[in-house]
Amino acid sequence: MSPEKILYKTKPLENWAWGKELRTKHYKSIMTAKDDGKTLTSGSAHARILAAGLPNYVHLSGEPFGATIATMPELAQECAEAAEAQGFSRDMCAYMRLYWGASFLNKSPWGKFPKPDLGVQSAICDSHAKWHQMMTEYMGIPFFVVEVPQYYPALAPPHPSMIEYTAEQFMDMPPWMEGVTGQKWDDEKFITALLRLNRIHVLWAEICTLNQNVPAPLDLKSMYSLYWPAAGGDINEDTEAFYRALKDEVQHRVDEGIAALATERCRLMHENQPPWYALYIFRYMEGFGAVTNCGGYVFALGGAFDLVDDEQGNPHLITETPVEQLEPRPKNREESMYLMAKLHFGRYRFVTSPDAKRKIAVAMADDWKCNGAIIMLNRGCEGLSVGQTEARLALIDAGVPTMVYEANMADKREWDDREVRDRLDSYMESLGLKKLED
Amino acid sequence: MSTTESPHAEKKPGQNTGLMDGFRRIIQERHDYAREWKDRTGGRVFGGMCTYVPEEIIYAAGILPVRVLGSHEPQDVSERHIYAMFCPFCRDVLAQGLLGRYDYLEGLIMSHTCMHLRQSFDSWVTHVGIDYFYYLFMPQLIRHRKARGYLTTEFTRFKENLEGWIGKKISNEEIDRAIEVHNTNRRLLRQIYELRKSPNPPISGAECMELVVSSQLCDKAEHNGMLERLLKELPARQDLPPAGTRLMVIGGECDDQEAVRLVEASGANVVADDLCCGSRYFWNEVIPGEDRMSALAQGYLNKPPCPLKDVTHERIRFKYVLDMAREFNVQGVLQVMQKFCDPHEFDIPAMERFLKDNGIPSYSIELDVTMPVGQLQTRTEAFLEMLELEI
Numbered sequence: 001m002s003p004e005k006i007l008y009k010t011k012p013l014e015n016w017a018w019g020k021e022l023r024t025k026h027y028k029s030i031m032t033a034k035d036d037g038k039t040l041t042s043g044s045a046h047a048r049i050l051a052a053g054l055p056n057y058v059h060l061s062g063e064p065f066g067a068t069i070a071t072m073p074e075l076a077q078e079c080a081e082a083a084e085a086q087g088f089s090r091d092m093c094a095y096m097r098l099y100w101g102a103s104f105l106n107k108s109p110w111g112k113f114p115k116p117d118l119g120v121q122s123a124i125c126d127s128h129a130k131w132h133q134m135m136t137e138y139m140g141i142p143f144f145v146v147e148v149p150q151y152y153p154a155l156a157p158p159h160p161s162m163i164e165y166t167a168e169q170f171m172d173m174p175p176w177m178e179g180v181t182g183q184k185w186d187d188e189k190f191i192t193a194l195l196r197l198n199r200i201h202v203l204w205a206e207i208c209t210l211n212q213n214v215p216a217p218l219d220l221k222s223m224y225s226l227y228w229p230a231a232g233g234d235i236n237e238d239t240e241a242f243y244r245a246l247k248d249e250v251q252h253r254v255d256e257g258i259a260a261l262a263t264e265r266c267r268l269m270h271e272n273q274p275p276w277y278a279l280y281i282f283r284y285m286e287g288f289g290a291v292t293n294c295g296g297y298v299f300a301l302g303g304a305f306d307l308v309d310d311e312q313g314n315p316h317l318i319t320e321t322p323v324e325q326l327e328p329r330p331k332n333r334e335e336s337m338y339l340m341a342k343l344h345f346g347r348y349r350f351v352t353s354p355d356a357k358r359k360i361a362v363a364m365a366d367d368w369k370c371n372g373a374i375i376m377l378n379r380g381c382e383g384l385s386v387g388q389t390e391a392r393l394a395l396i397d398a399g400v401p402t403m404v405y406e407a408n409m410a411d412k413r414e415w416d417d418r419e420v421r422d423r424l425d426s427y428m429e430s431l432g433l434k435k436l437e438d
Numbered sequence: 439m440s441t442t443e444s445p446h447a448e449k450k451p452g453q454n455t456g457l458m459d460g461f462r463r464i465i466q467e468r469h470d471y472a473r474e475w476k477d478r479t480g481g482r483v484f485g486g487m488c489t490y491v492p493e494e495i496i497y498a499a500g501i502l503p504v505r506v507l508g509s510h511e512p513q514d515v516s517e518r519h520i521y522a523m524f525c526p527f528c529r530d531v532l533a534q535g536l537l538g539r540y541d542y543l544e545g546l547i548m549s550h551t552c553m554h555l556r557q558s559f560d561s562w563v564t565h566v567g568i569d570y571f572y573y574l575f576m577p578q579l580i581r582h583r584k585a586r587g588y589l590t591t592e593f594t595r596f597k598e599n600l601e602g603w604i605g606k607k608i609s610n611e612e613i614d615r616a617i618e619v620h621n622t623n624r625r626l627l628r629q630i631y632e633l634r635k636s637p638n639p640p641i642s643g644a645e646c647m648e649l650v651v652s653s654q655l656c657d658k659a660e661h662n663g664m665l666e667r668l669l670k671e672l673p674a675r676q677d678l679p680p681a682g683t684r685l686m687v688i689g690g691e692c693d694d695q696e697a698v699r700l701v702e703a704s705g706a707n708v709v710a711d712d713l714c715c716g717s718r719y720f721w722n723e724v725i726p727g728e729d730r731m732s733a734l735a736q737g738y739l740n741k742p743p744c745p746l747k748d749v750t751h752e753r754i755r756f757k758y759v760l761d762m763a764r765e766f767n768v769q770g771v772l773q774v775m776q777k778f779c780d781p782h783e784f785d786i787p788a789m790e791r792f793l794k795d796n797g798i799p800s801y802s803i804e805l806d807v808t809m810p811v812g813q814l815q816t817r818t819e820a821f822l823e824m825l826e827l828e829i
Contacts, residue, residue, distance in 0.1 A: 035497035052721035087787030091523055091778050123578060126553050130784040137751060145749055150550045152573035229827040352553060381522050382780055386553045389521050
């Protein structure tokens, strides 16, 4: 923590508009998919790769769709209440309830709900498969689901049989897709997309890693927007080009000492999703000179990170090498499905493995030079909330002052603004920070 | 040795003259039972989280598998480890570990079912000193053509890992005997369940739950002997449970016999269930095969699924519930779930519609670690009144 009144250079991101443009183009293509003759698939964001062998498709990623609605509290409340009216509990996945509600109401932020042609899902948490089981039944559309075995990294690494089992399920997908869409699966197109997505994830991890620098070139509030194409957007040349340009720009900011927050005095981690309707809390913290520079949510869902221990047993998050630099390009469907299964295992332990998440939190606090950590105990996502309370204890053990607040990432009805601000005030005070006047 | 013969038959703690006392005592004194079992057999005890833990493998290793359940008491030790929006059961289960109530366990096995229990397992690993922990994955896609092969590998790996820990091979004969002991238990429990199809069942729903819960907490061979005696005694039972509206209880983890007793005291007779402390635990036998692990895998895949093992449009669980409801001639279904139990929260609205479409009224009730008696009684009575009007 720097008590000195340093004022870093700062300036807006030049690629910010490009990122927004990618998002707009993506949702436009969803809304016009039927007119454009595209197959509209839906499932979770990570499942969008599953349809990449179709000649012409666009994927409605469930979580980003829910998050987008969450930024519109009136529509969000309407959707949540529509789901509740069908008998679903308020404590279930909030993204899912907003997605369901939008479907029940035939609404979306851009007009009517874009009804998908089919559901595809890989079950990396308990809610994912059930979400789209129910939804595809309601919509009367076909549903393909793959399960990804969960393991407990602290006891044993994933066994090869887990990857094989996942790959074998993936192998069922192309013929299934061909059967329900009448379109021919293109293995070469799929392999190209799979390798591209991996490169995109590596690029995003590299960008996140640049935020280890002091001052931080990016703040987490901005990263919540910037990570989206990697986590839930189109897998195409444009997206990859965006991340190459963004990486160059962030590297330039590091080289030039350009900060996200000119008054950076303190660096904080924020764990779990943010309250999408109340992102102003990040600006509020900046008023104390606190920049939030890392968080497992945006790192894990959009980035290709590996978790390794150093010789002293201290955990570190390192960027993975693009898979095409490590092994030959898949030559056929079987190899491509096996590779996809392997990549699934690499990443999703960060989502639902409590033991891995503890280590990630400690690694981030150390490597990203955090002075403290804030954990949102999220009533709206049980998957990402797994391990959070134990992560808090691990951070405290590691000497990282840690604050928690309770909220729901997508349901504003559970937001207590005064309570959260009071907590933040006390926390900032405990870190020796005062409201800045500069 | 027979499937009902215990090496220490003369000292069975559950043995006494009351029809249900023995089963009840095992539940109430589960920790004393396990410690006493260790003393008299010199064996080891493993805890299992979830009914998908392959008990036969543990039993074949000479280890007593017991289900780790909560104690239904308020506690203040789990809050800092498990977020309060996770289900009360997983917090109660963790509390038992943190409070040292399972200090006699040498091992704890988790078979992945839900994330809440996964968190509980993680906190046990981190904070409760046990020598042996093992996590195995139980497929969600239980009807997938590759599921059996995958689960066979999981069980084989577990067996080999366990063999490494105990320092000896588990023989096919030991596995066979374990399967037979467990199958006998399943068969006997099912025979007792069959009696509930009668217009005046000789056993109540709460008592049946006691049978199934106690089965998960003691040596199956001993339990088999107790069940055989019960089966002989039940036809002559004089104090039959009062006849009432025939209910089926379905839902999540519910080992709360008091809750079922209260429902029955309100004028119901619980004659069937789809609970993991009920029929889901034992309904289908393991069909022996040359490849023992494969046979076990198929047996566990054939269990009536919980919502997380039923994720396709096939809706296996719904068909199972409907078939059972019809077979046992139930007049209504009570859906119970642990508060915040997401898997059951998914199924409840769809199940309600499904049952309604099939002419069976249902009603949902949330459970917590402790039970609000007045509320549960009022709601149950209201449901029963509705049923009487419909009937």
